[in-house]
Amino acid sequence: MKKPENSIFVIFGGTGDLAKRKIIPALYQNYIQGLLPEKFVIVGLGRTEYNNDSYRDIFREWIQDQSQMEEFLKLVSFQKLQVDTGDDFFALKEYLDHLHLESESPKNYLFYLAVGPDLFGPIVNNLGRAGLCGKSKSTGWRRLIVEKPFGKDWVSARQLNHTLLQYFDEEDIYRIDHYLGKETVQNILAFRFANGIFEPLWNRNYIDHIEITGAESDGVGKRGGYYDQSGHMRDMVQNHLLQILATIAMEPPNNFESKAVRDEKVKIFEALASIDINNIENNVIRGQYSLLTMDGNKIKGYLQEDKVPSGSKTETFVAMKIFIDNWRWSGVPFYIRTGKRLPSRVNEVVIHFKKTPHHLFTSSKNISHNKLILRIQPDEGIVMNFGMKKPGEGFQIKNVSMDFHYSDLTSKSLPDAYERLLLDVLNGDPTLYARNDAVEACWRYIDPILKEWQTNDAIGLYSYPAGSWGPVEASRLFENKDQSWHNPCPSLTAKGENCNV
Secondary structure (H helix, E strand, O other), X not given: OOOOOOEEEEEEOOOOHHHHHHHHHHHHHHHHOOOOOOOEEEEEEEOOOOOHHHHHHHHHHHOOOOOOHHHHHOOEEEEEOOOOOHHHHHHHHHHHHHHHHHHOOOOOEXXXXXXXXXXXXXXXXXXXXXXXXXXXXXXXXXXXXXXXXXXXXXXXXXXXXXXXHHXXXXXXXXXXXXXXXXXXXXXXXXXXXXXXXXXXXXXXXXXXXXXXXXXXXXXXXXXXXXXXXXXXXXXXXXXXXXXXXXXXXXXXXXXXXXXXXXXXXXXXHHHEOOOOHHHHHHOEEEEEEEOXXXXXXXXXXXXXXXXXXXXXXXXXXXXXXXXXXXXXXXXXXXEEEEXXXXXXXXEEEXXXXXXXXXXOOXXXXXXXXXXXXXXXXXXXXXXXXXXXXXXXXXXXXXXXXXEEEHXXXXXXXXXXXXXXXXXXXXXXXXXXXXXXXXHHHHHHHHHHHHHHHHHOOOOOOEEEXXXXXXXHHHHHHOOOOOOOOOOOOOOHHHOOOOOOO
């Protein structure tokens, strides 16, 4: 990867959890590998009374590898800033001008909005008034990273985009989705388009159905207040899982430039078949985890979590059946399942190929479809399931598998998604970031479901015990009674077998 241009990296919410857990550690790892610009400054912004030394102390506690810590922290400084105080933004401009003169580099500024979504608008408006935005630049570039959620519905997403585009060009806005930064999600594209074996089979003629699972083993923890206003549809489906679906389903781009790749993804979002709201439970099931007592130990249900209102109907689980109205995927169901308090933290895609048209071997009638499993996390890798003859007389067919682990490619651990994504934005590459039309298209698809849940009390909210694979009602989505969810094993070396916990 090329060396980025000299620049100043400004973090709104510089004392927050995201900065401590993800942003600064990712920048530090890139620094260790020599990937940051030759002249680079990190400015943390916040309301707390810190000086440079006390601010740097935060990260000494959070980063385990201390080998180059002291040199790295020389790049880090702190400025106190109140988001709703316009004068503070003019003071910020003076400070950045001072840093620019010190470093003798172009005025390349990257602003990271690591704050709550209610602050996005005020920050961008004040950046504009202070002359710090892209459309007021005279030298160098101005780029903006926006954390999710990108709105809470289609209307608010459009309003947010309108605000951002008043002060920044679309090419300078980077809506970050850390799932797209995962090495294994990117490798789905390489797997599809770098191999002549699979792409000819990647269509309705050979694929029966596709599953996408995003399972989390933890509950909402201390985020009960925020989560109850969001729910799992907004938190996981509208962004992460629809992005994975588009990566699986998109047409081959003409080239691997950012516009070509993102154009193909938007085509998928625009081709999503609308859910029949009058028969919503034929296509969408929502659930909520409940109290579980095991061996005398209690695992909280959602309603027992801190700051969750009594009687809340917020979903912690969503299962969906999705169709794509285009030539390649017509009639192929995509089954999405995601939830909290499931048995393990696993993200994977399972491609179910069609069965052979004629069963030559009696024992093969009960053999499952050929399956291709793309494991995103953990134990990242790929498994292919197929039938083989058992040794001995006759033709007894047994499911076997071949597996590959990404750890076989390198002795190093896979880089964190933020490491790649932050380098991309420093280099001006938006390929792995969400574009405004993609965000709005996803909201247009999800919005009618959320509105129906809000207004129609007859729609079920199904309970499932903490630690299970969700409500049993989710199995109703399958069109074939012989089909069921593939419950992923924590380890890919389980040969792709169904882990029914």
